[in-house]
Every structure is written in C-alpha cells, then in structure tokens.
Amino acid sequence: xxxxxxxxxxxxxxxxxxxxxxxxxxxxxxxxxxxxxxxxxxxxxxxxxxxxxxxxxxxxxxxxxxxxxxxxxxxxxxxxxxxxxxxxxxxxxxxxxxxxxxxxxxxxxxxxxxxxxxxxxxxxxxxxxxxxxxxxxxxxxxxxxxxxxxxxxxxxxx
Amino acid sequence: xxxxxxxxxxxxxxxxxxxxxxxxxxxxxxxxxxxxxxxxxxxxxxxxxxxxxxxxxxxxxxxxxxxxxxxxxxxxxxxxxxxxxxxxxxxxxxxxxxxxxxxxxxxxx
Numbered sequence: 001x002x003x004x005x006x007x008x009x010x011x012x013x014x015x016x017x018x019x020x021x022x023x024x025x026x027x028x029x030x031x032x033x034x035x036x037x038x039x040x041x042x043x044x045x046x047x048x049x050x051x052x053x054x055x056x057x058x059x060x061x062x063x064x065x066x067x068x069x070x071x072x073x074x075x076x077x078x079x080x081x082x083x084x085x086x087x088x089x090x091x092x093x094x095x096x097x098x099x100x101x102x103x104x105x106x107x108x109x110x111x112x113x114x115x116x117x118x119x120x121x122x123x124x125x126x127x128x129x130x131x132x133x134x135x136x137x138x139x140x141x142x143x144x145x146x147x148x149x150x151x152x153x154x155x156x157x158x
Numbered sequence: 159x160x161x162x163x164x165x166x167x168x169x170x171x172x173x174x175x176x177x178x179x180x181x182x183x184x185x186x187x188x189x190x191x192x193x194x195x196x197x198x199x200x201x202x203x204x205x206x207x208x209x210x211x212x213x214x215x216x217x218x219x220x221x222x223x224x225x226x227x228x229x230x231x232x233x234x235x236x237x238x239x240x241x242x243x244x245x246x247x248x249x250x251x252x253x254x255x256x257x258x259x260x261x262x263x264x265x266x267x
Contacts, residue, residue, distance in 0.1 A: 017228070020221045075204040079177065082184035082197055090258030091193050114238035117199045120192065122245045132245065132255060134196040 007038045007052050053104050059154040063108075066150060070116050078117040078134060092139035093122070095130050099148055105155035112147055167215035174208030181205055190256040191248055195241060202237040206230075 011034040016022075019030060041047050049055060081088060100106045110121040113131055118138040123130035133139025142148075177200055184197025210230045217223045249255075 017221065017224045071203050071207075075177070075200055078184070078196060078200050079180050079204075082180050082187060082200070087187055087189075089189070089193055091190070091256055092258055093255060110242065111235070111238040114199070114241050115203060115234070117203060118196055120195055120199070120245050121242055122192075122249050124242070130249075132192050134193060136258060 003052055003054060004038050004042055004047055006054050007041070007047060008034050010052075011037055050103060056104070056154065056156070059156075060108075063150055063154045067112055067115070067147075070112075070147070074116045074118045074138065077138075081134065089134055090136045092133045092136050093130060094133060094139040094143060095128055096143040097127055098129050099152055100155055102155050105151055108154070109148065109151045112151065113142055163215055163218075167212045170208050170212030170215065174205050174210075174212060177201065177208060178205035191253055192245065192255045195245060199237070199241060202233065202241075206233055 012031055015030040015034060016027070019026065021027075038047065041051065098106060098109050100109055106124065106126065110124040110129065113119050113121045113129070118134045119142055120132045121129055122132050129142075131139060131142050133142070181197050181199075181201030184200060185194050188194040188197050207230065210226050214223045214226050217226065
C-alpha cells in the first residue's frame with residue numbers, strides 16, 4: 001500500500017515536470033491519471049519490489065556520479081583506441097561470478113558494464129556473467145571490480 | 159555571464175559532436191561485430207551525454223532542462239539494454255567474436 005502511494009506521488013511529480021501547466025483543472029486531471037495508472041498496475045500486480053524499488057532509497061543516487069566518472073574515463077580510452085592509427089584492440093571474452101543477490105542488483109551491474117564503453121555484458125545469469133571486452137585490460141577489469149563492490153553496497157549488502 | 163554560459167555550452171556541444179564522429183569512425187574501423195558495438199557505445203554515452211549537457215546550459219533553469227535530463231535518464235537505461243539484447247542475439251545465432259587469444263568459440267562451460 002505504501003509502495004502504491006509512493007508510486008502515485010512519483011508519477012504525479014513526473015506528470016507535473018513534463019506538463020508545465022498549473023491550472024486547477026489540468027493538475028486535478030494529472031493527479032487522477034496518476035491514480036488511475038497505479039490502480040491498473042495494482043490490478044496487474046506489477047507494483048512490487050521490482051516495478052517500484054523504493055526500498056533502495058537514495059542509494060542509487062550515490063552510485064550514479066561514480067558511474068558517470070567511469071563512463072568518462074573508459075569512453076576516453078576507447079576514443080584513443082579508435083583514433084590510434086594502429087587500432088590496438090585485443091577483443092577478449094571473460095566469464096566471472098557476480099556477487100549481487102537481488103535481480104535489481106544483477107541488472108544494475110550488467111547494465112553498468114554495458115554502459116561503460118569498452119565492455120559489453122553478453123550473457124547475464126545469477127551465477128555467471130559473460131563479458132566481451134575491447135581489450136585484454138578492459139575485460140580483465142570487470143572481474144571482482146570496484147563496480148561489483150559498489151553495486152553490492154547499493155543493493156544493501158555489506 | 160551569459161557569454162560564459164554560451165562558451166561552456168558551445169564547448170560541450172562541440173565535444174559531443176566530436177565523440178559522435180569518433181563513434182562513427184570506430185564503427186567503420188573496427189574488425190568485427192562485437193568490437194563495432196564498443197565504438198557505437200561511445201556515441202551513445204559520451205556523444206549524447208555532452209550534447210544534452212550543452213543543450214541544458216542553453217535552456218537554463220526551465221522545464222526544458224528537466225525534459226532534457228529525462229531524455230538522458232531514458233538513454234541511460236535503454237541503450238545498455240538494447241546493446242545487451244543485440245550482443246546476446248548475435249551470440250545465440252552463432253556470430254563468432256574475433257578474439258585476441260586463440261580463435262573461435264567461447265567455452266560454453
């Protein structure tokens with residue numbers, strides 16, 4: 001119930017930001033829409049820890065700045081590889097075991113790997129990730145990484 | 159003041175354009191399917207990111223900036239998902255990656 005109420009608040013805030021109209025009628029209509037959407041989602045039973053992961057609190061917001069910094073760093077490395085006349089790539093596949101327990105954690109870890117240029121998660125499972133790296137170093141860099149630890153922290157593990 | 163913001167915004171837009179072009183060059187230069195996807199992800203993340211940041215500076219503190227930020231959030235979630243789906247589909251259909259150490263198939267464990 002709390003999760004549903006929180007969903008209404010988030011959806012309504014989203015609606016307000018996108019519309020930019022603040023007349024009484026439109027705001028009421030927007031609120032009614034937010035309630036209706038949550039009611040439908042409730043009937044479909046998709047308001048759970050996965051559809052609306054509010055139990056994570058604000059921890060994801062602490063993770064994002066670090067991830068952006070990593071994207072900048074590895075993006076610059078890939079740029080240098082692309083512009084290097086010798087094109088020094090050494091594509092490598094690596095399989096390793098992620099230490100996340102929850103689905104949200106695993107998805108976040110896999111998406112973060114793909115989002116940083118130079119590494120792509122090819123197969124994602126509970127007990128093994130298969131990652132394609134542009135160079136040997138970038139592939140080796142995803143095994144038992146800083147990213148792994150940080151995603152664990154945000155999903156609430158020690 | 160507005161000159162400083164304009165300059166910063168221009169710098170960001172030019173940087174975004176630079177990374178888009180680099181991604182395009184990489185797409186052509188890379189040797190196989192999987193390595194080309196790495197080049198495309200430079201366009202996805204740095205190219206789009208810098209351009210959105212530049213446009214946000216142009217828009218200032220308005221709802222337009224909020225919408226640009228939401229576009230960024232959308233890209234942040236959809237582009238890795240699409241990339242992963244593409245890589246996985248290629249692997250399932252048997253597109254063999256070119257590997258530096260020894261040739262051929264990854265051990266299916």
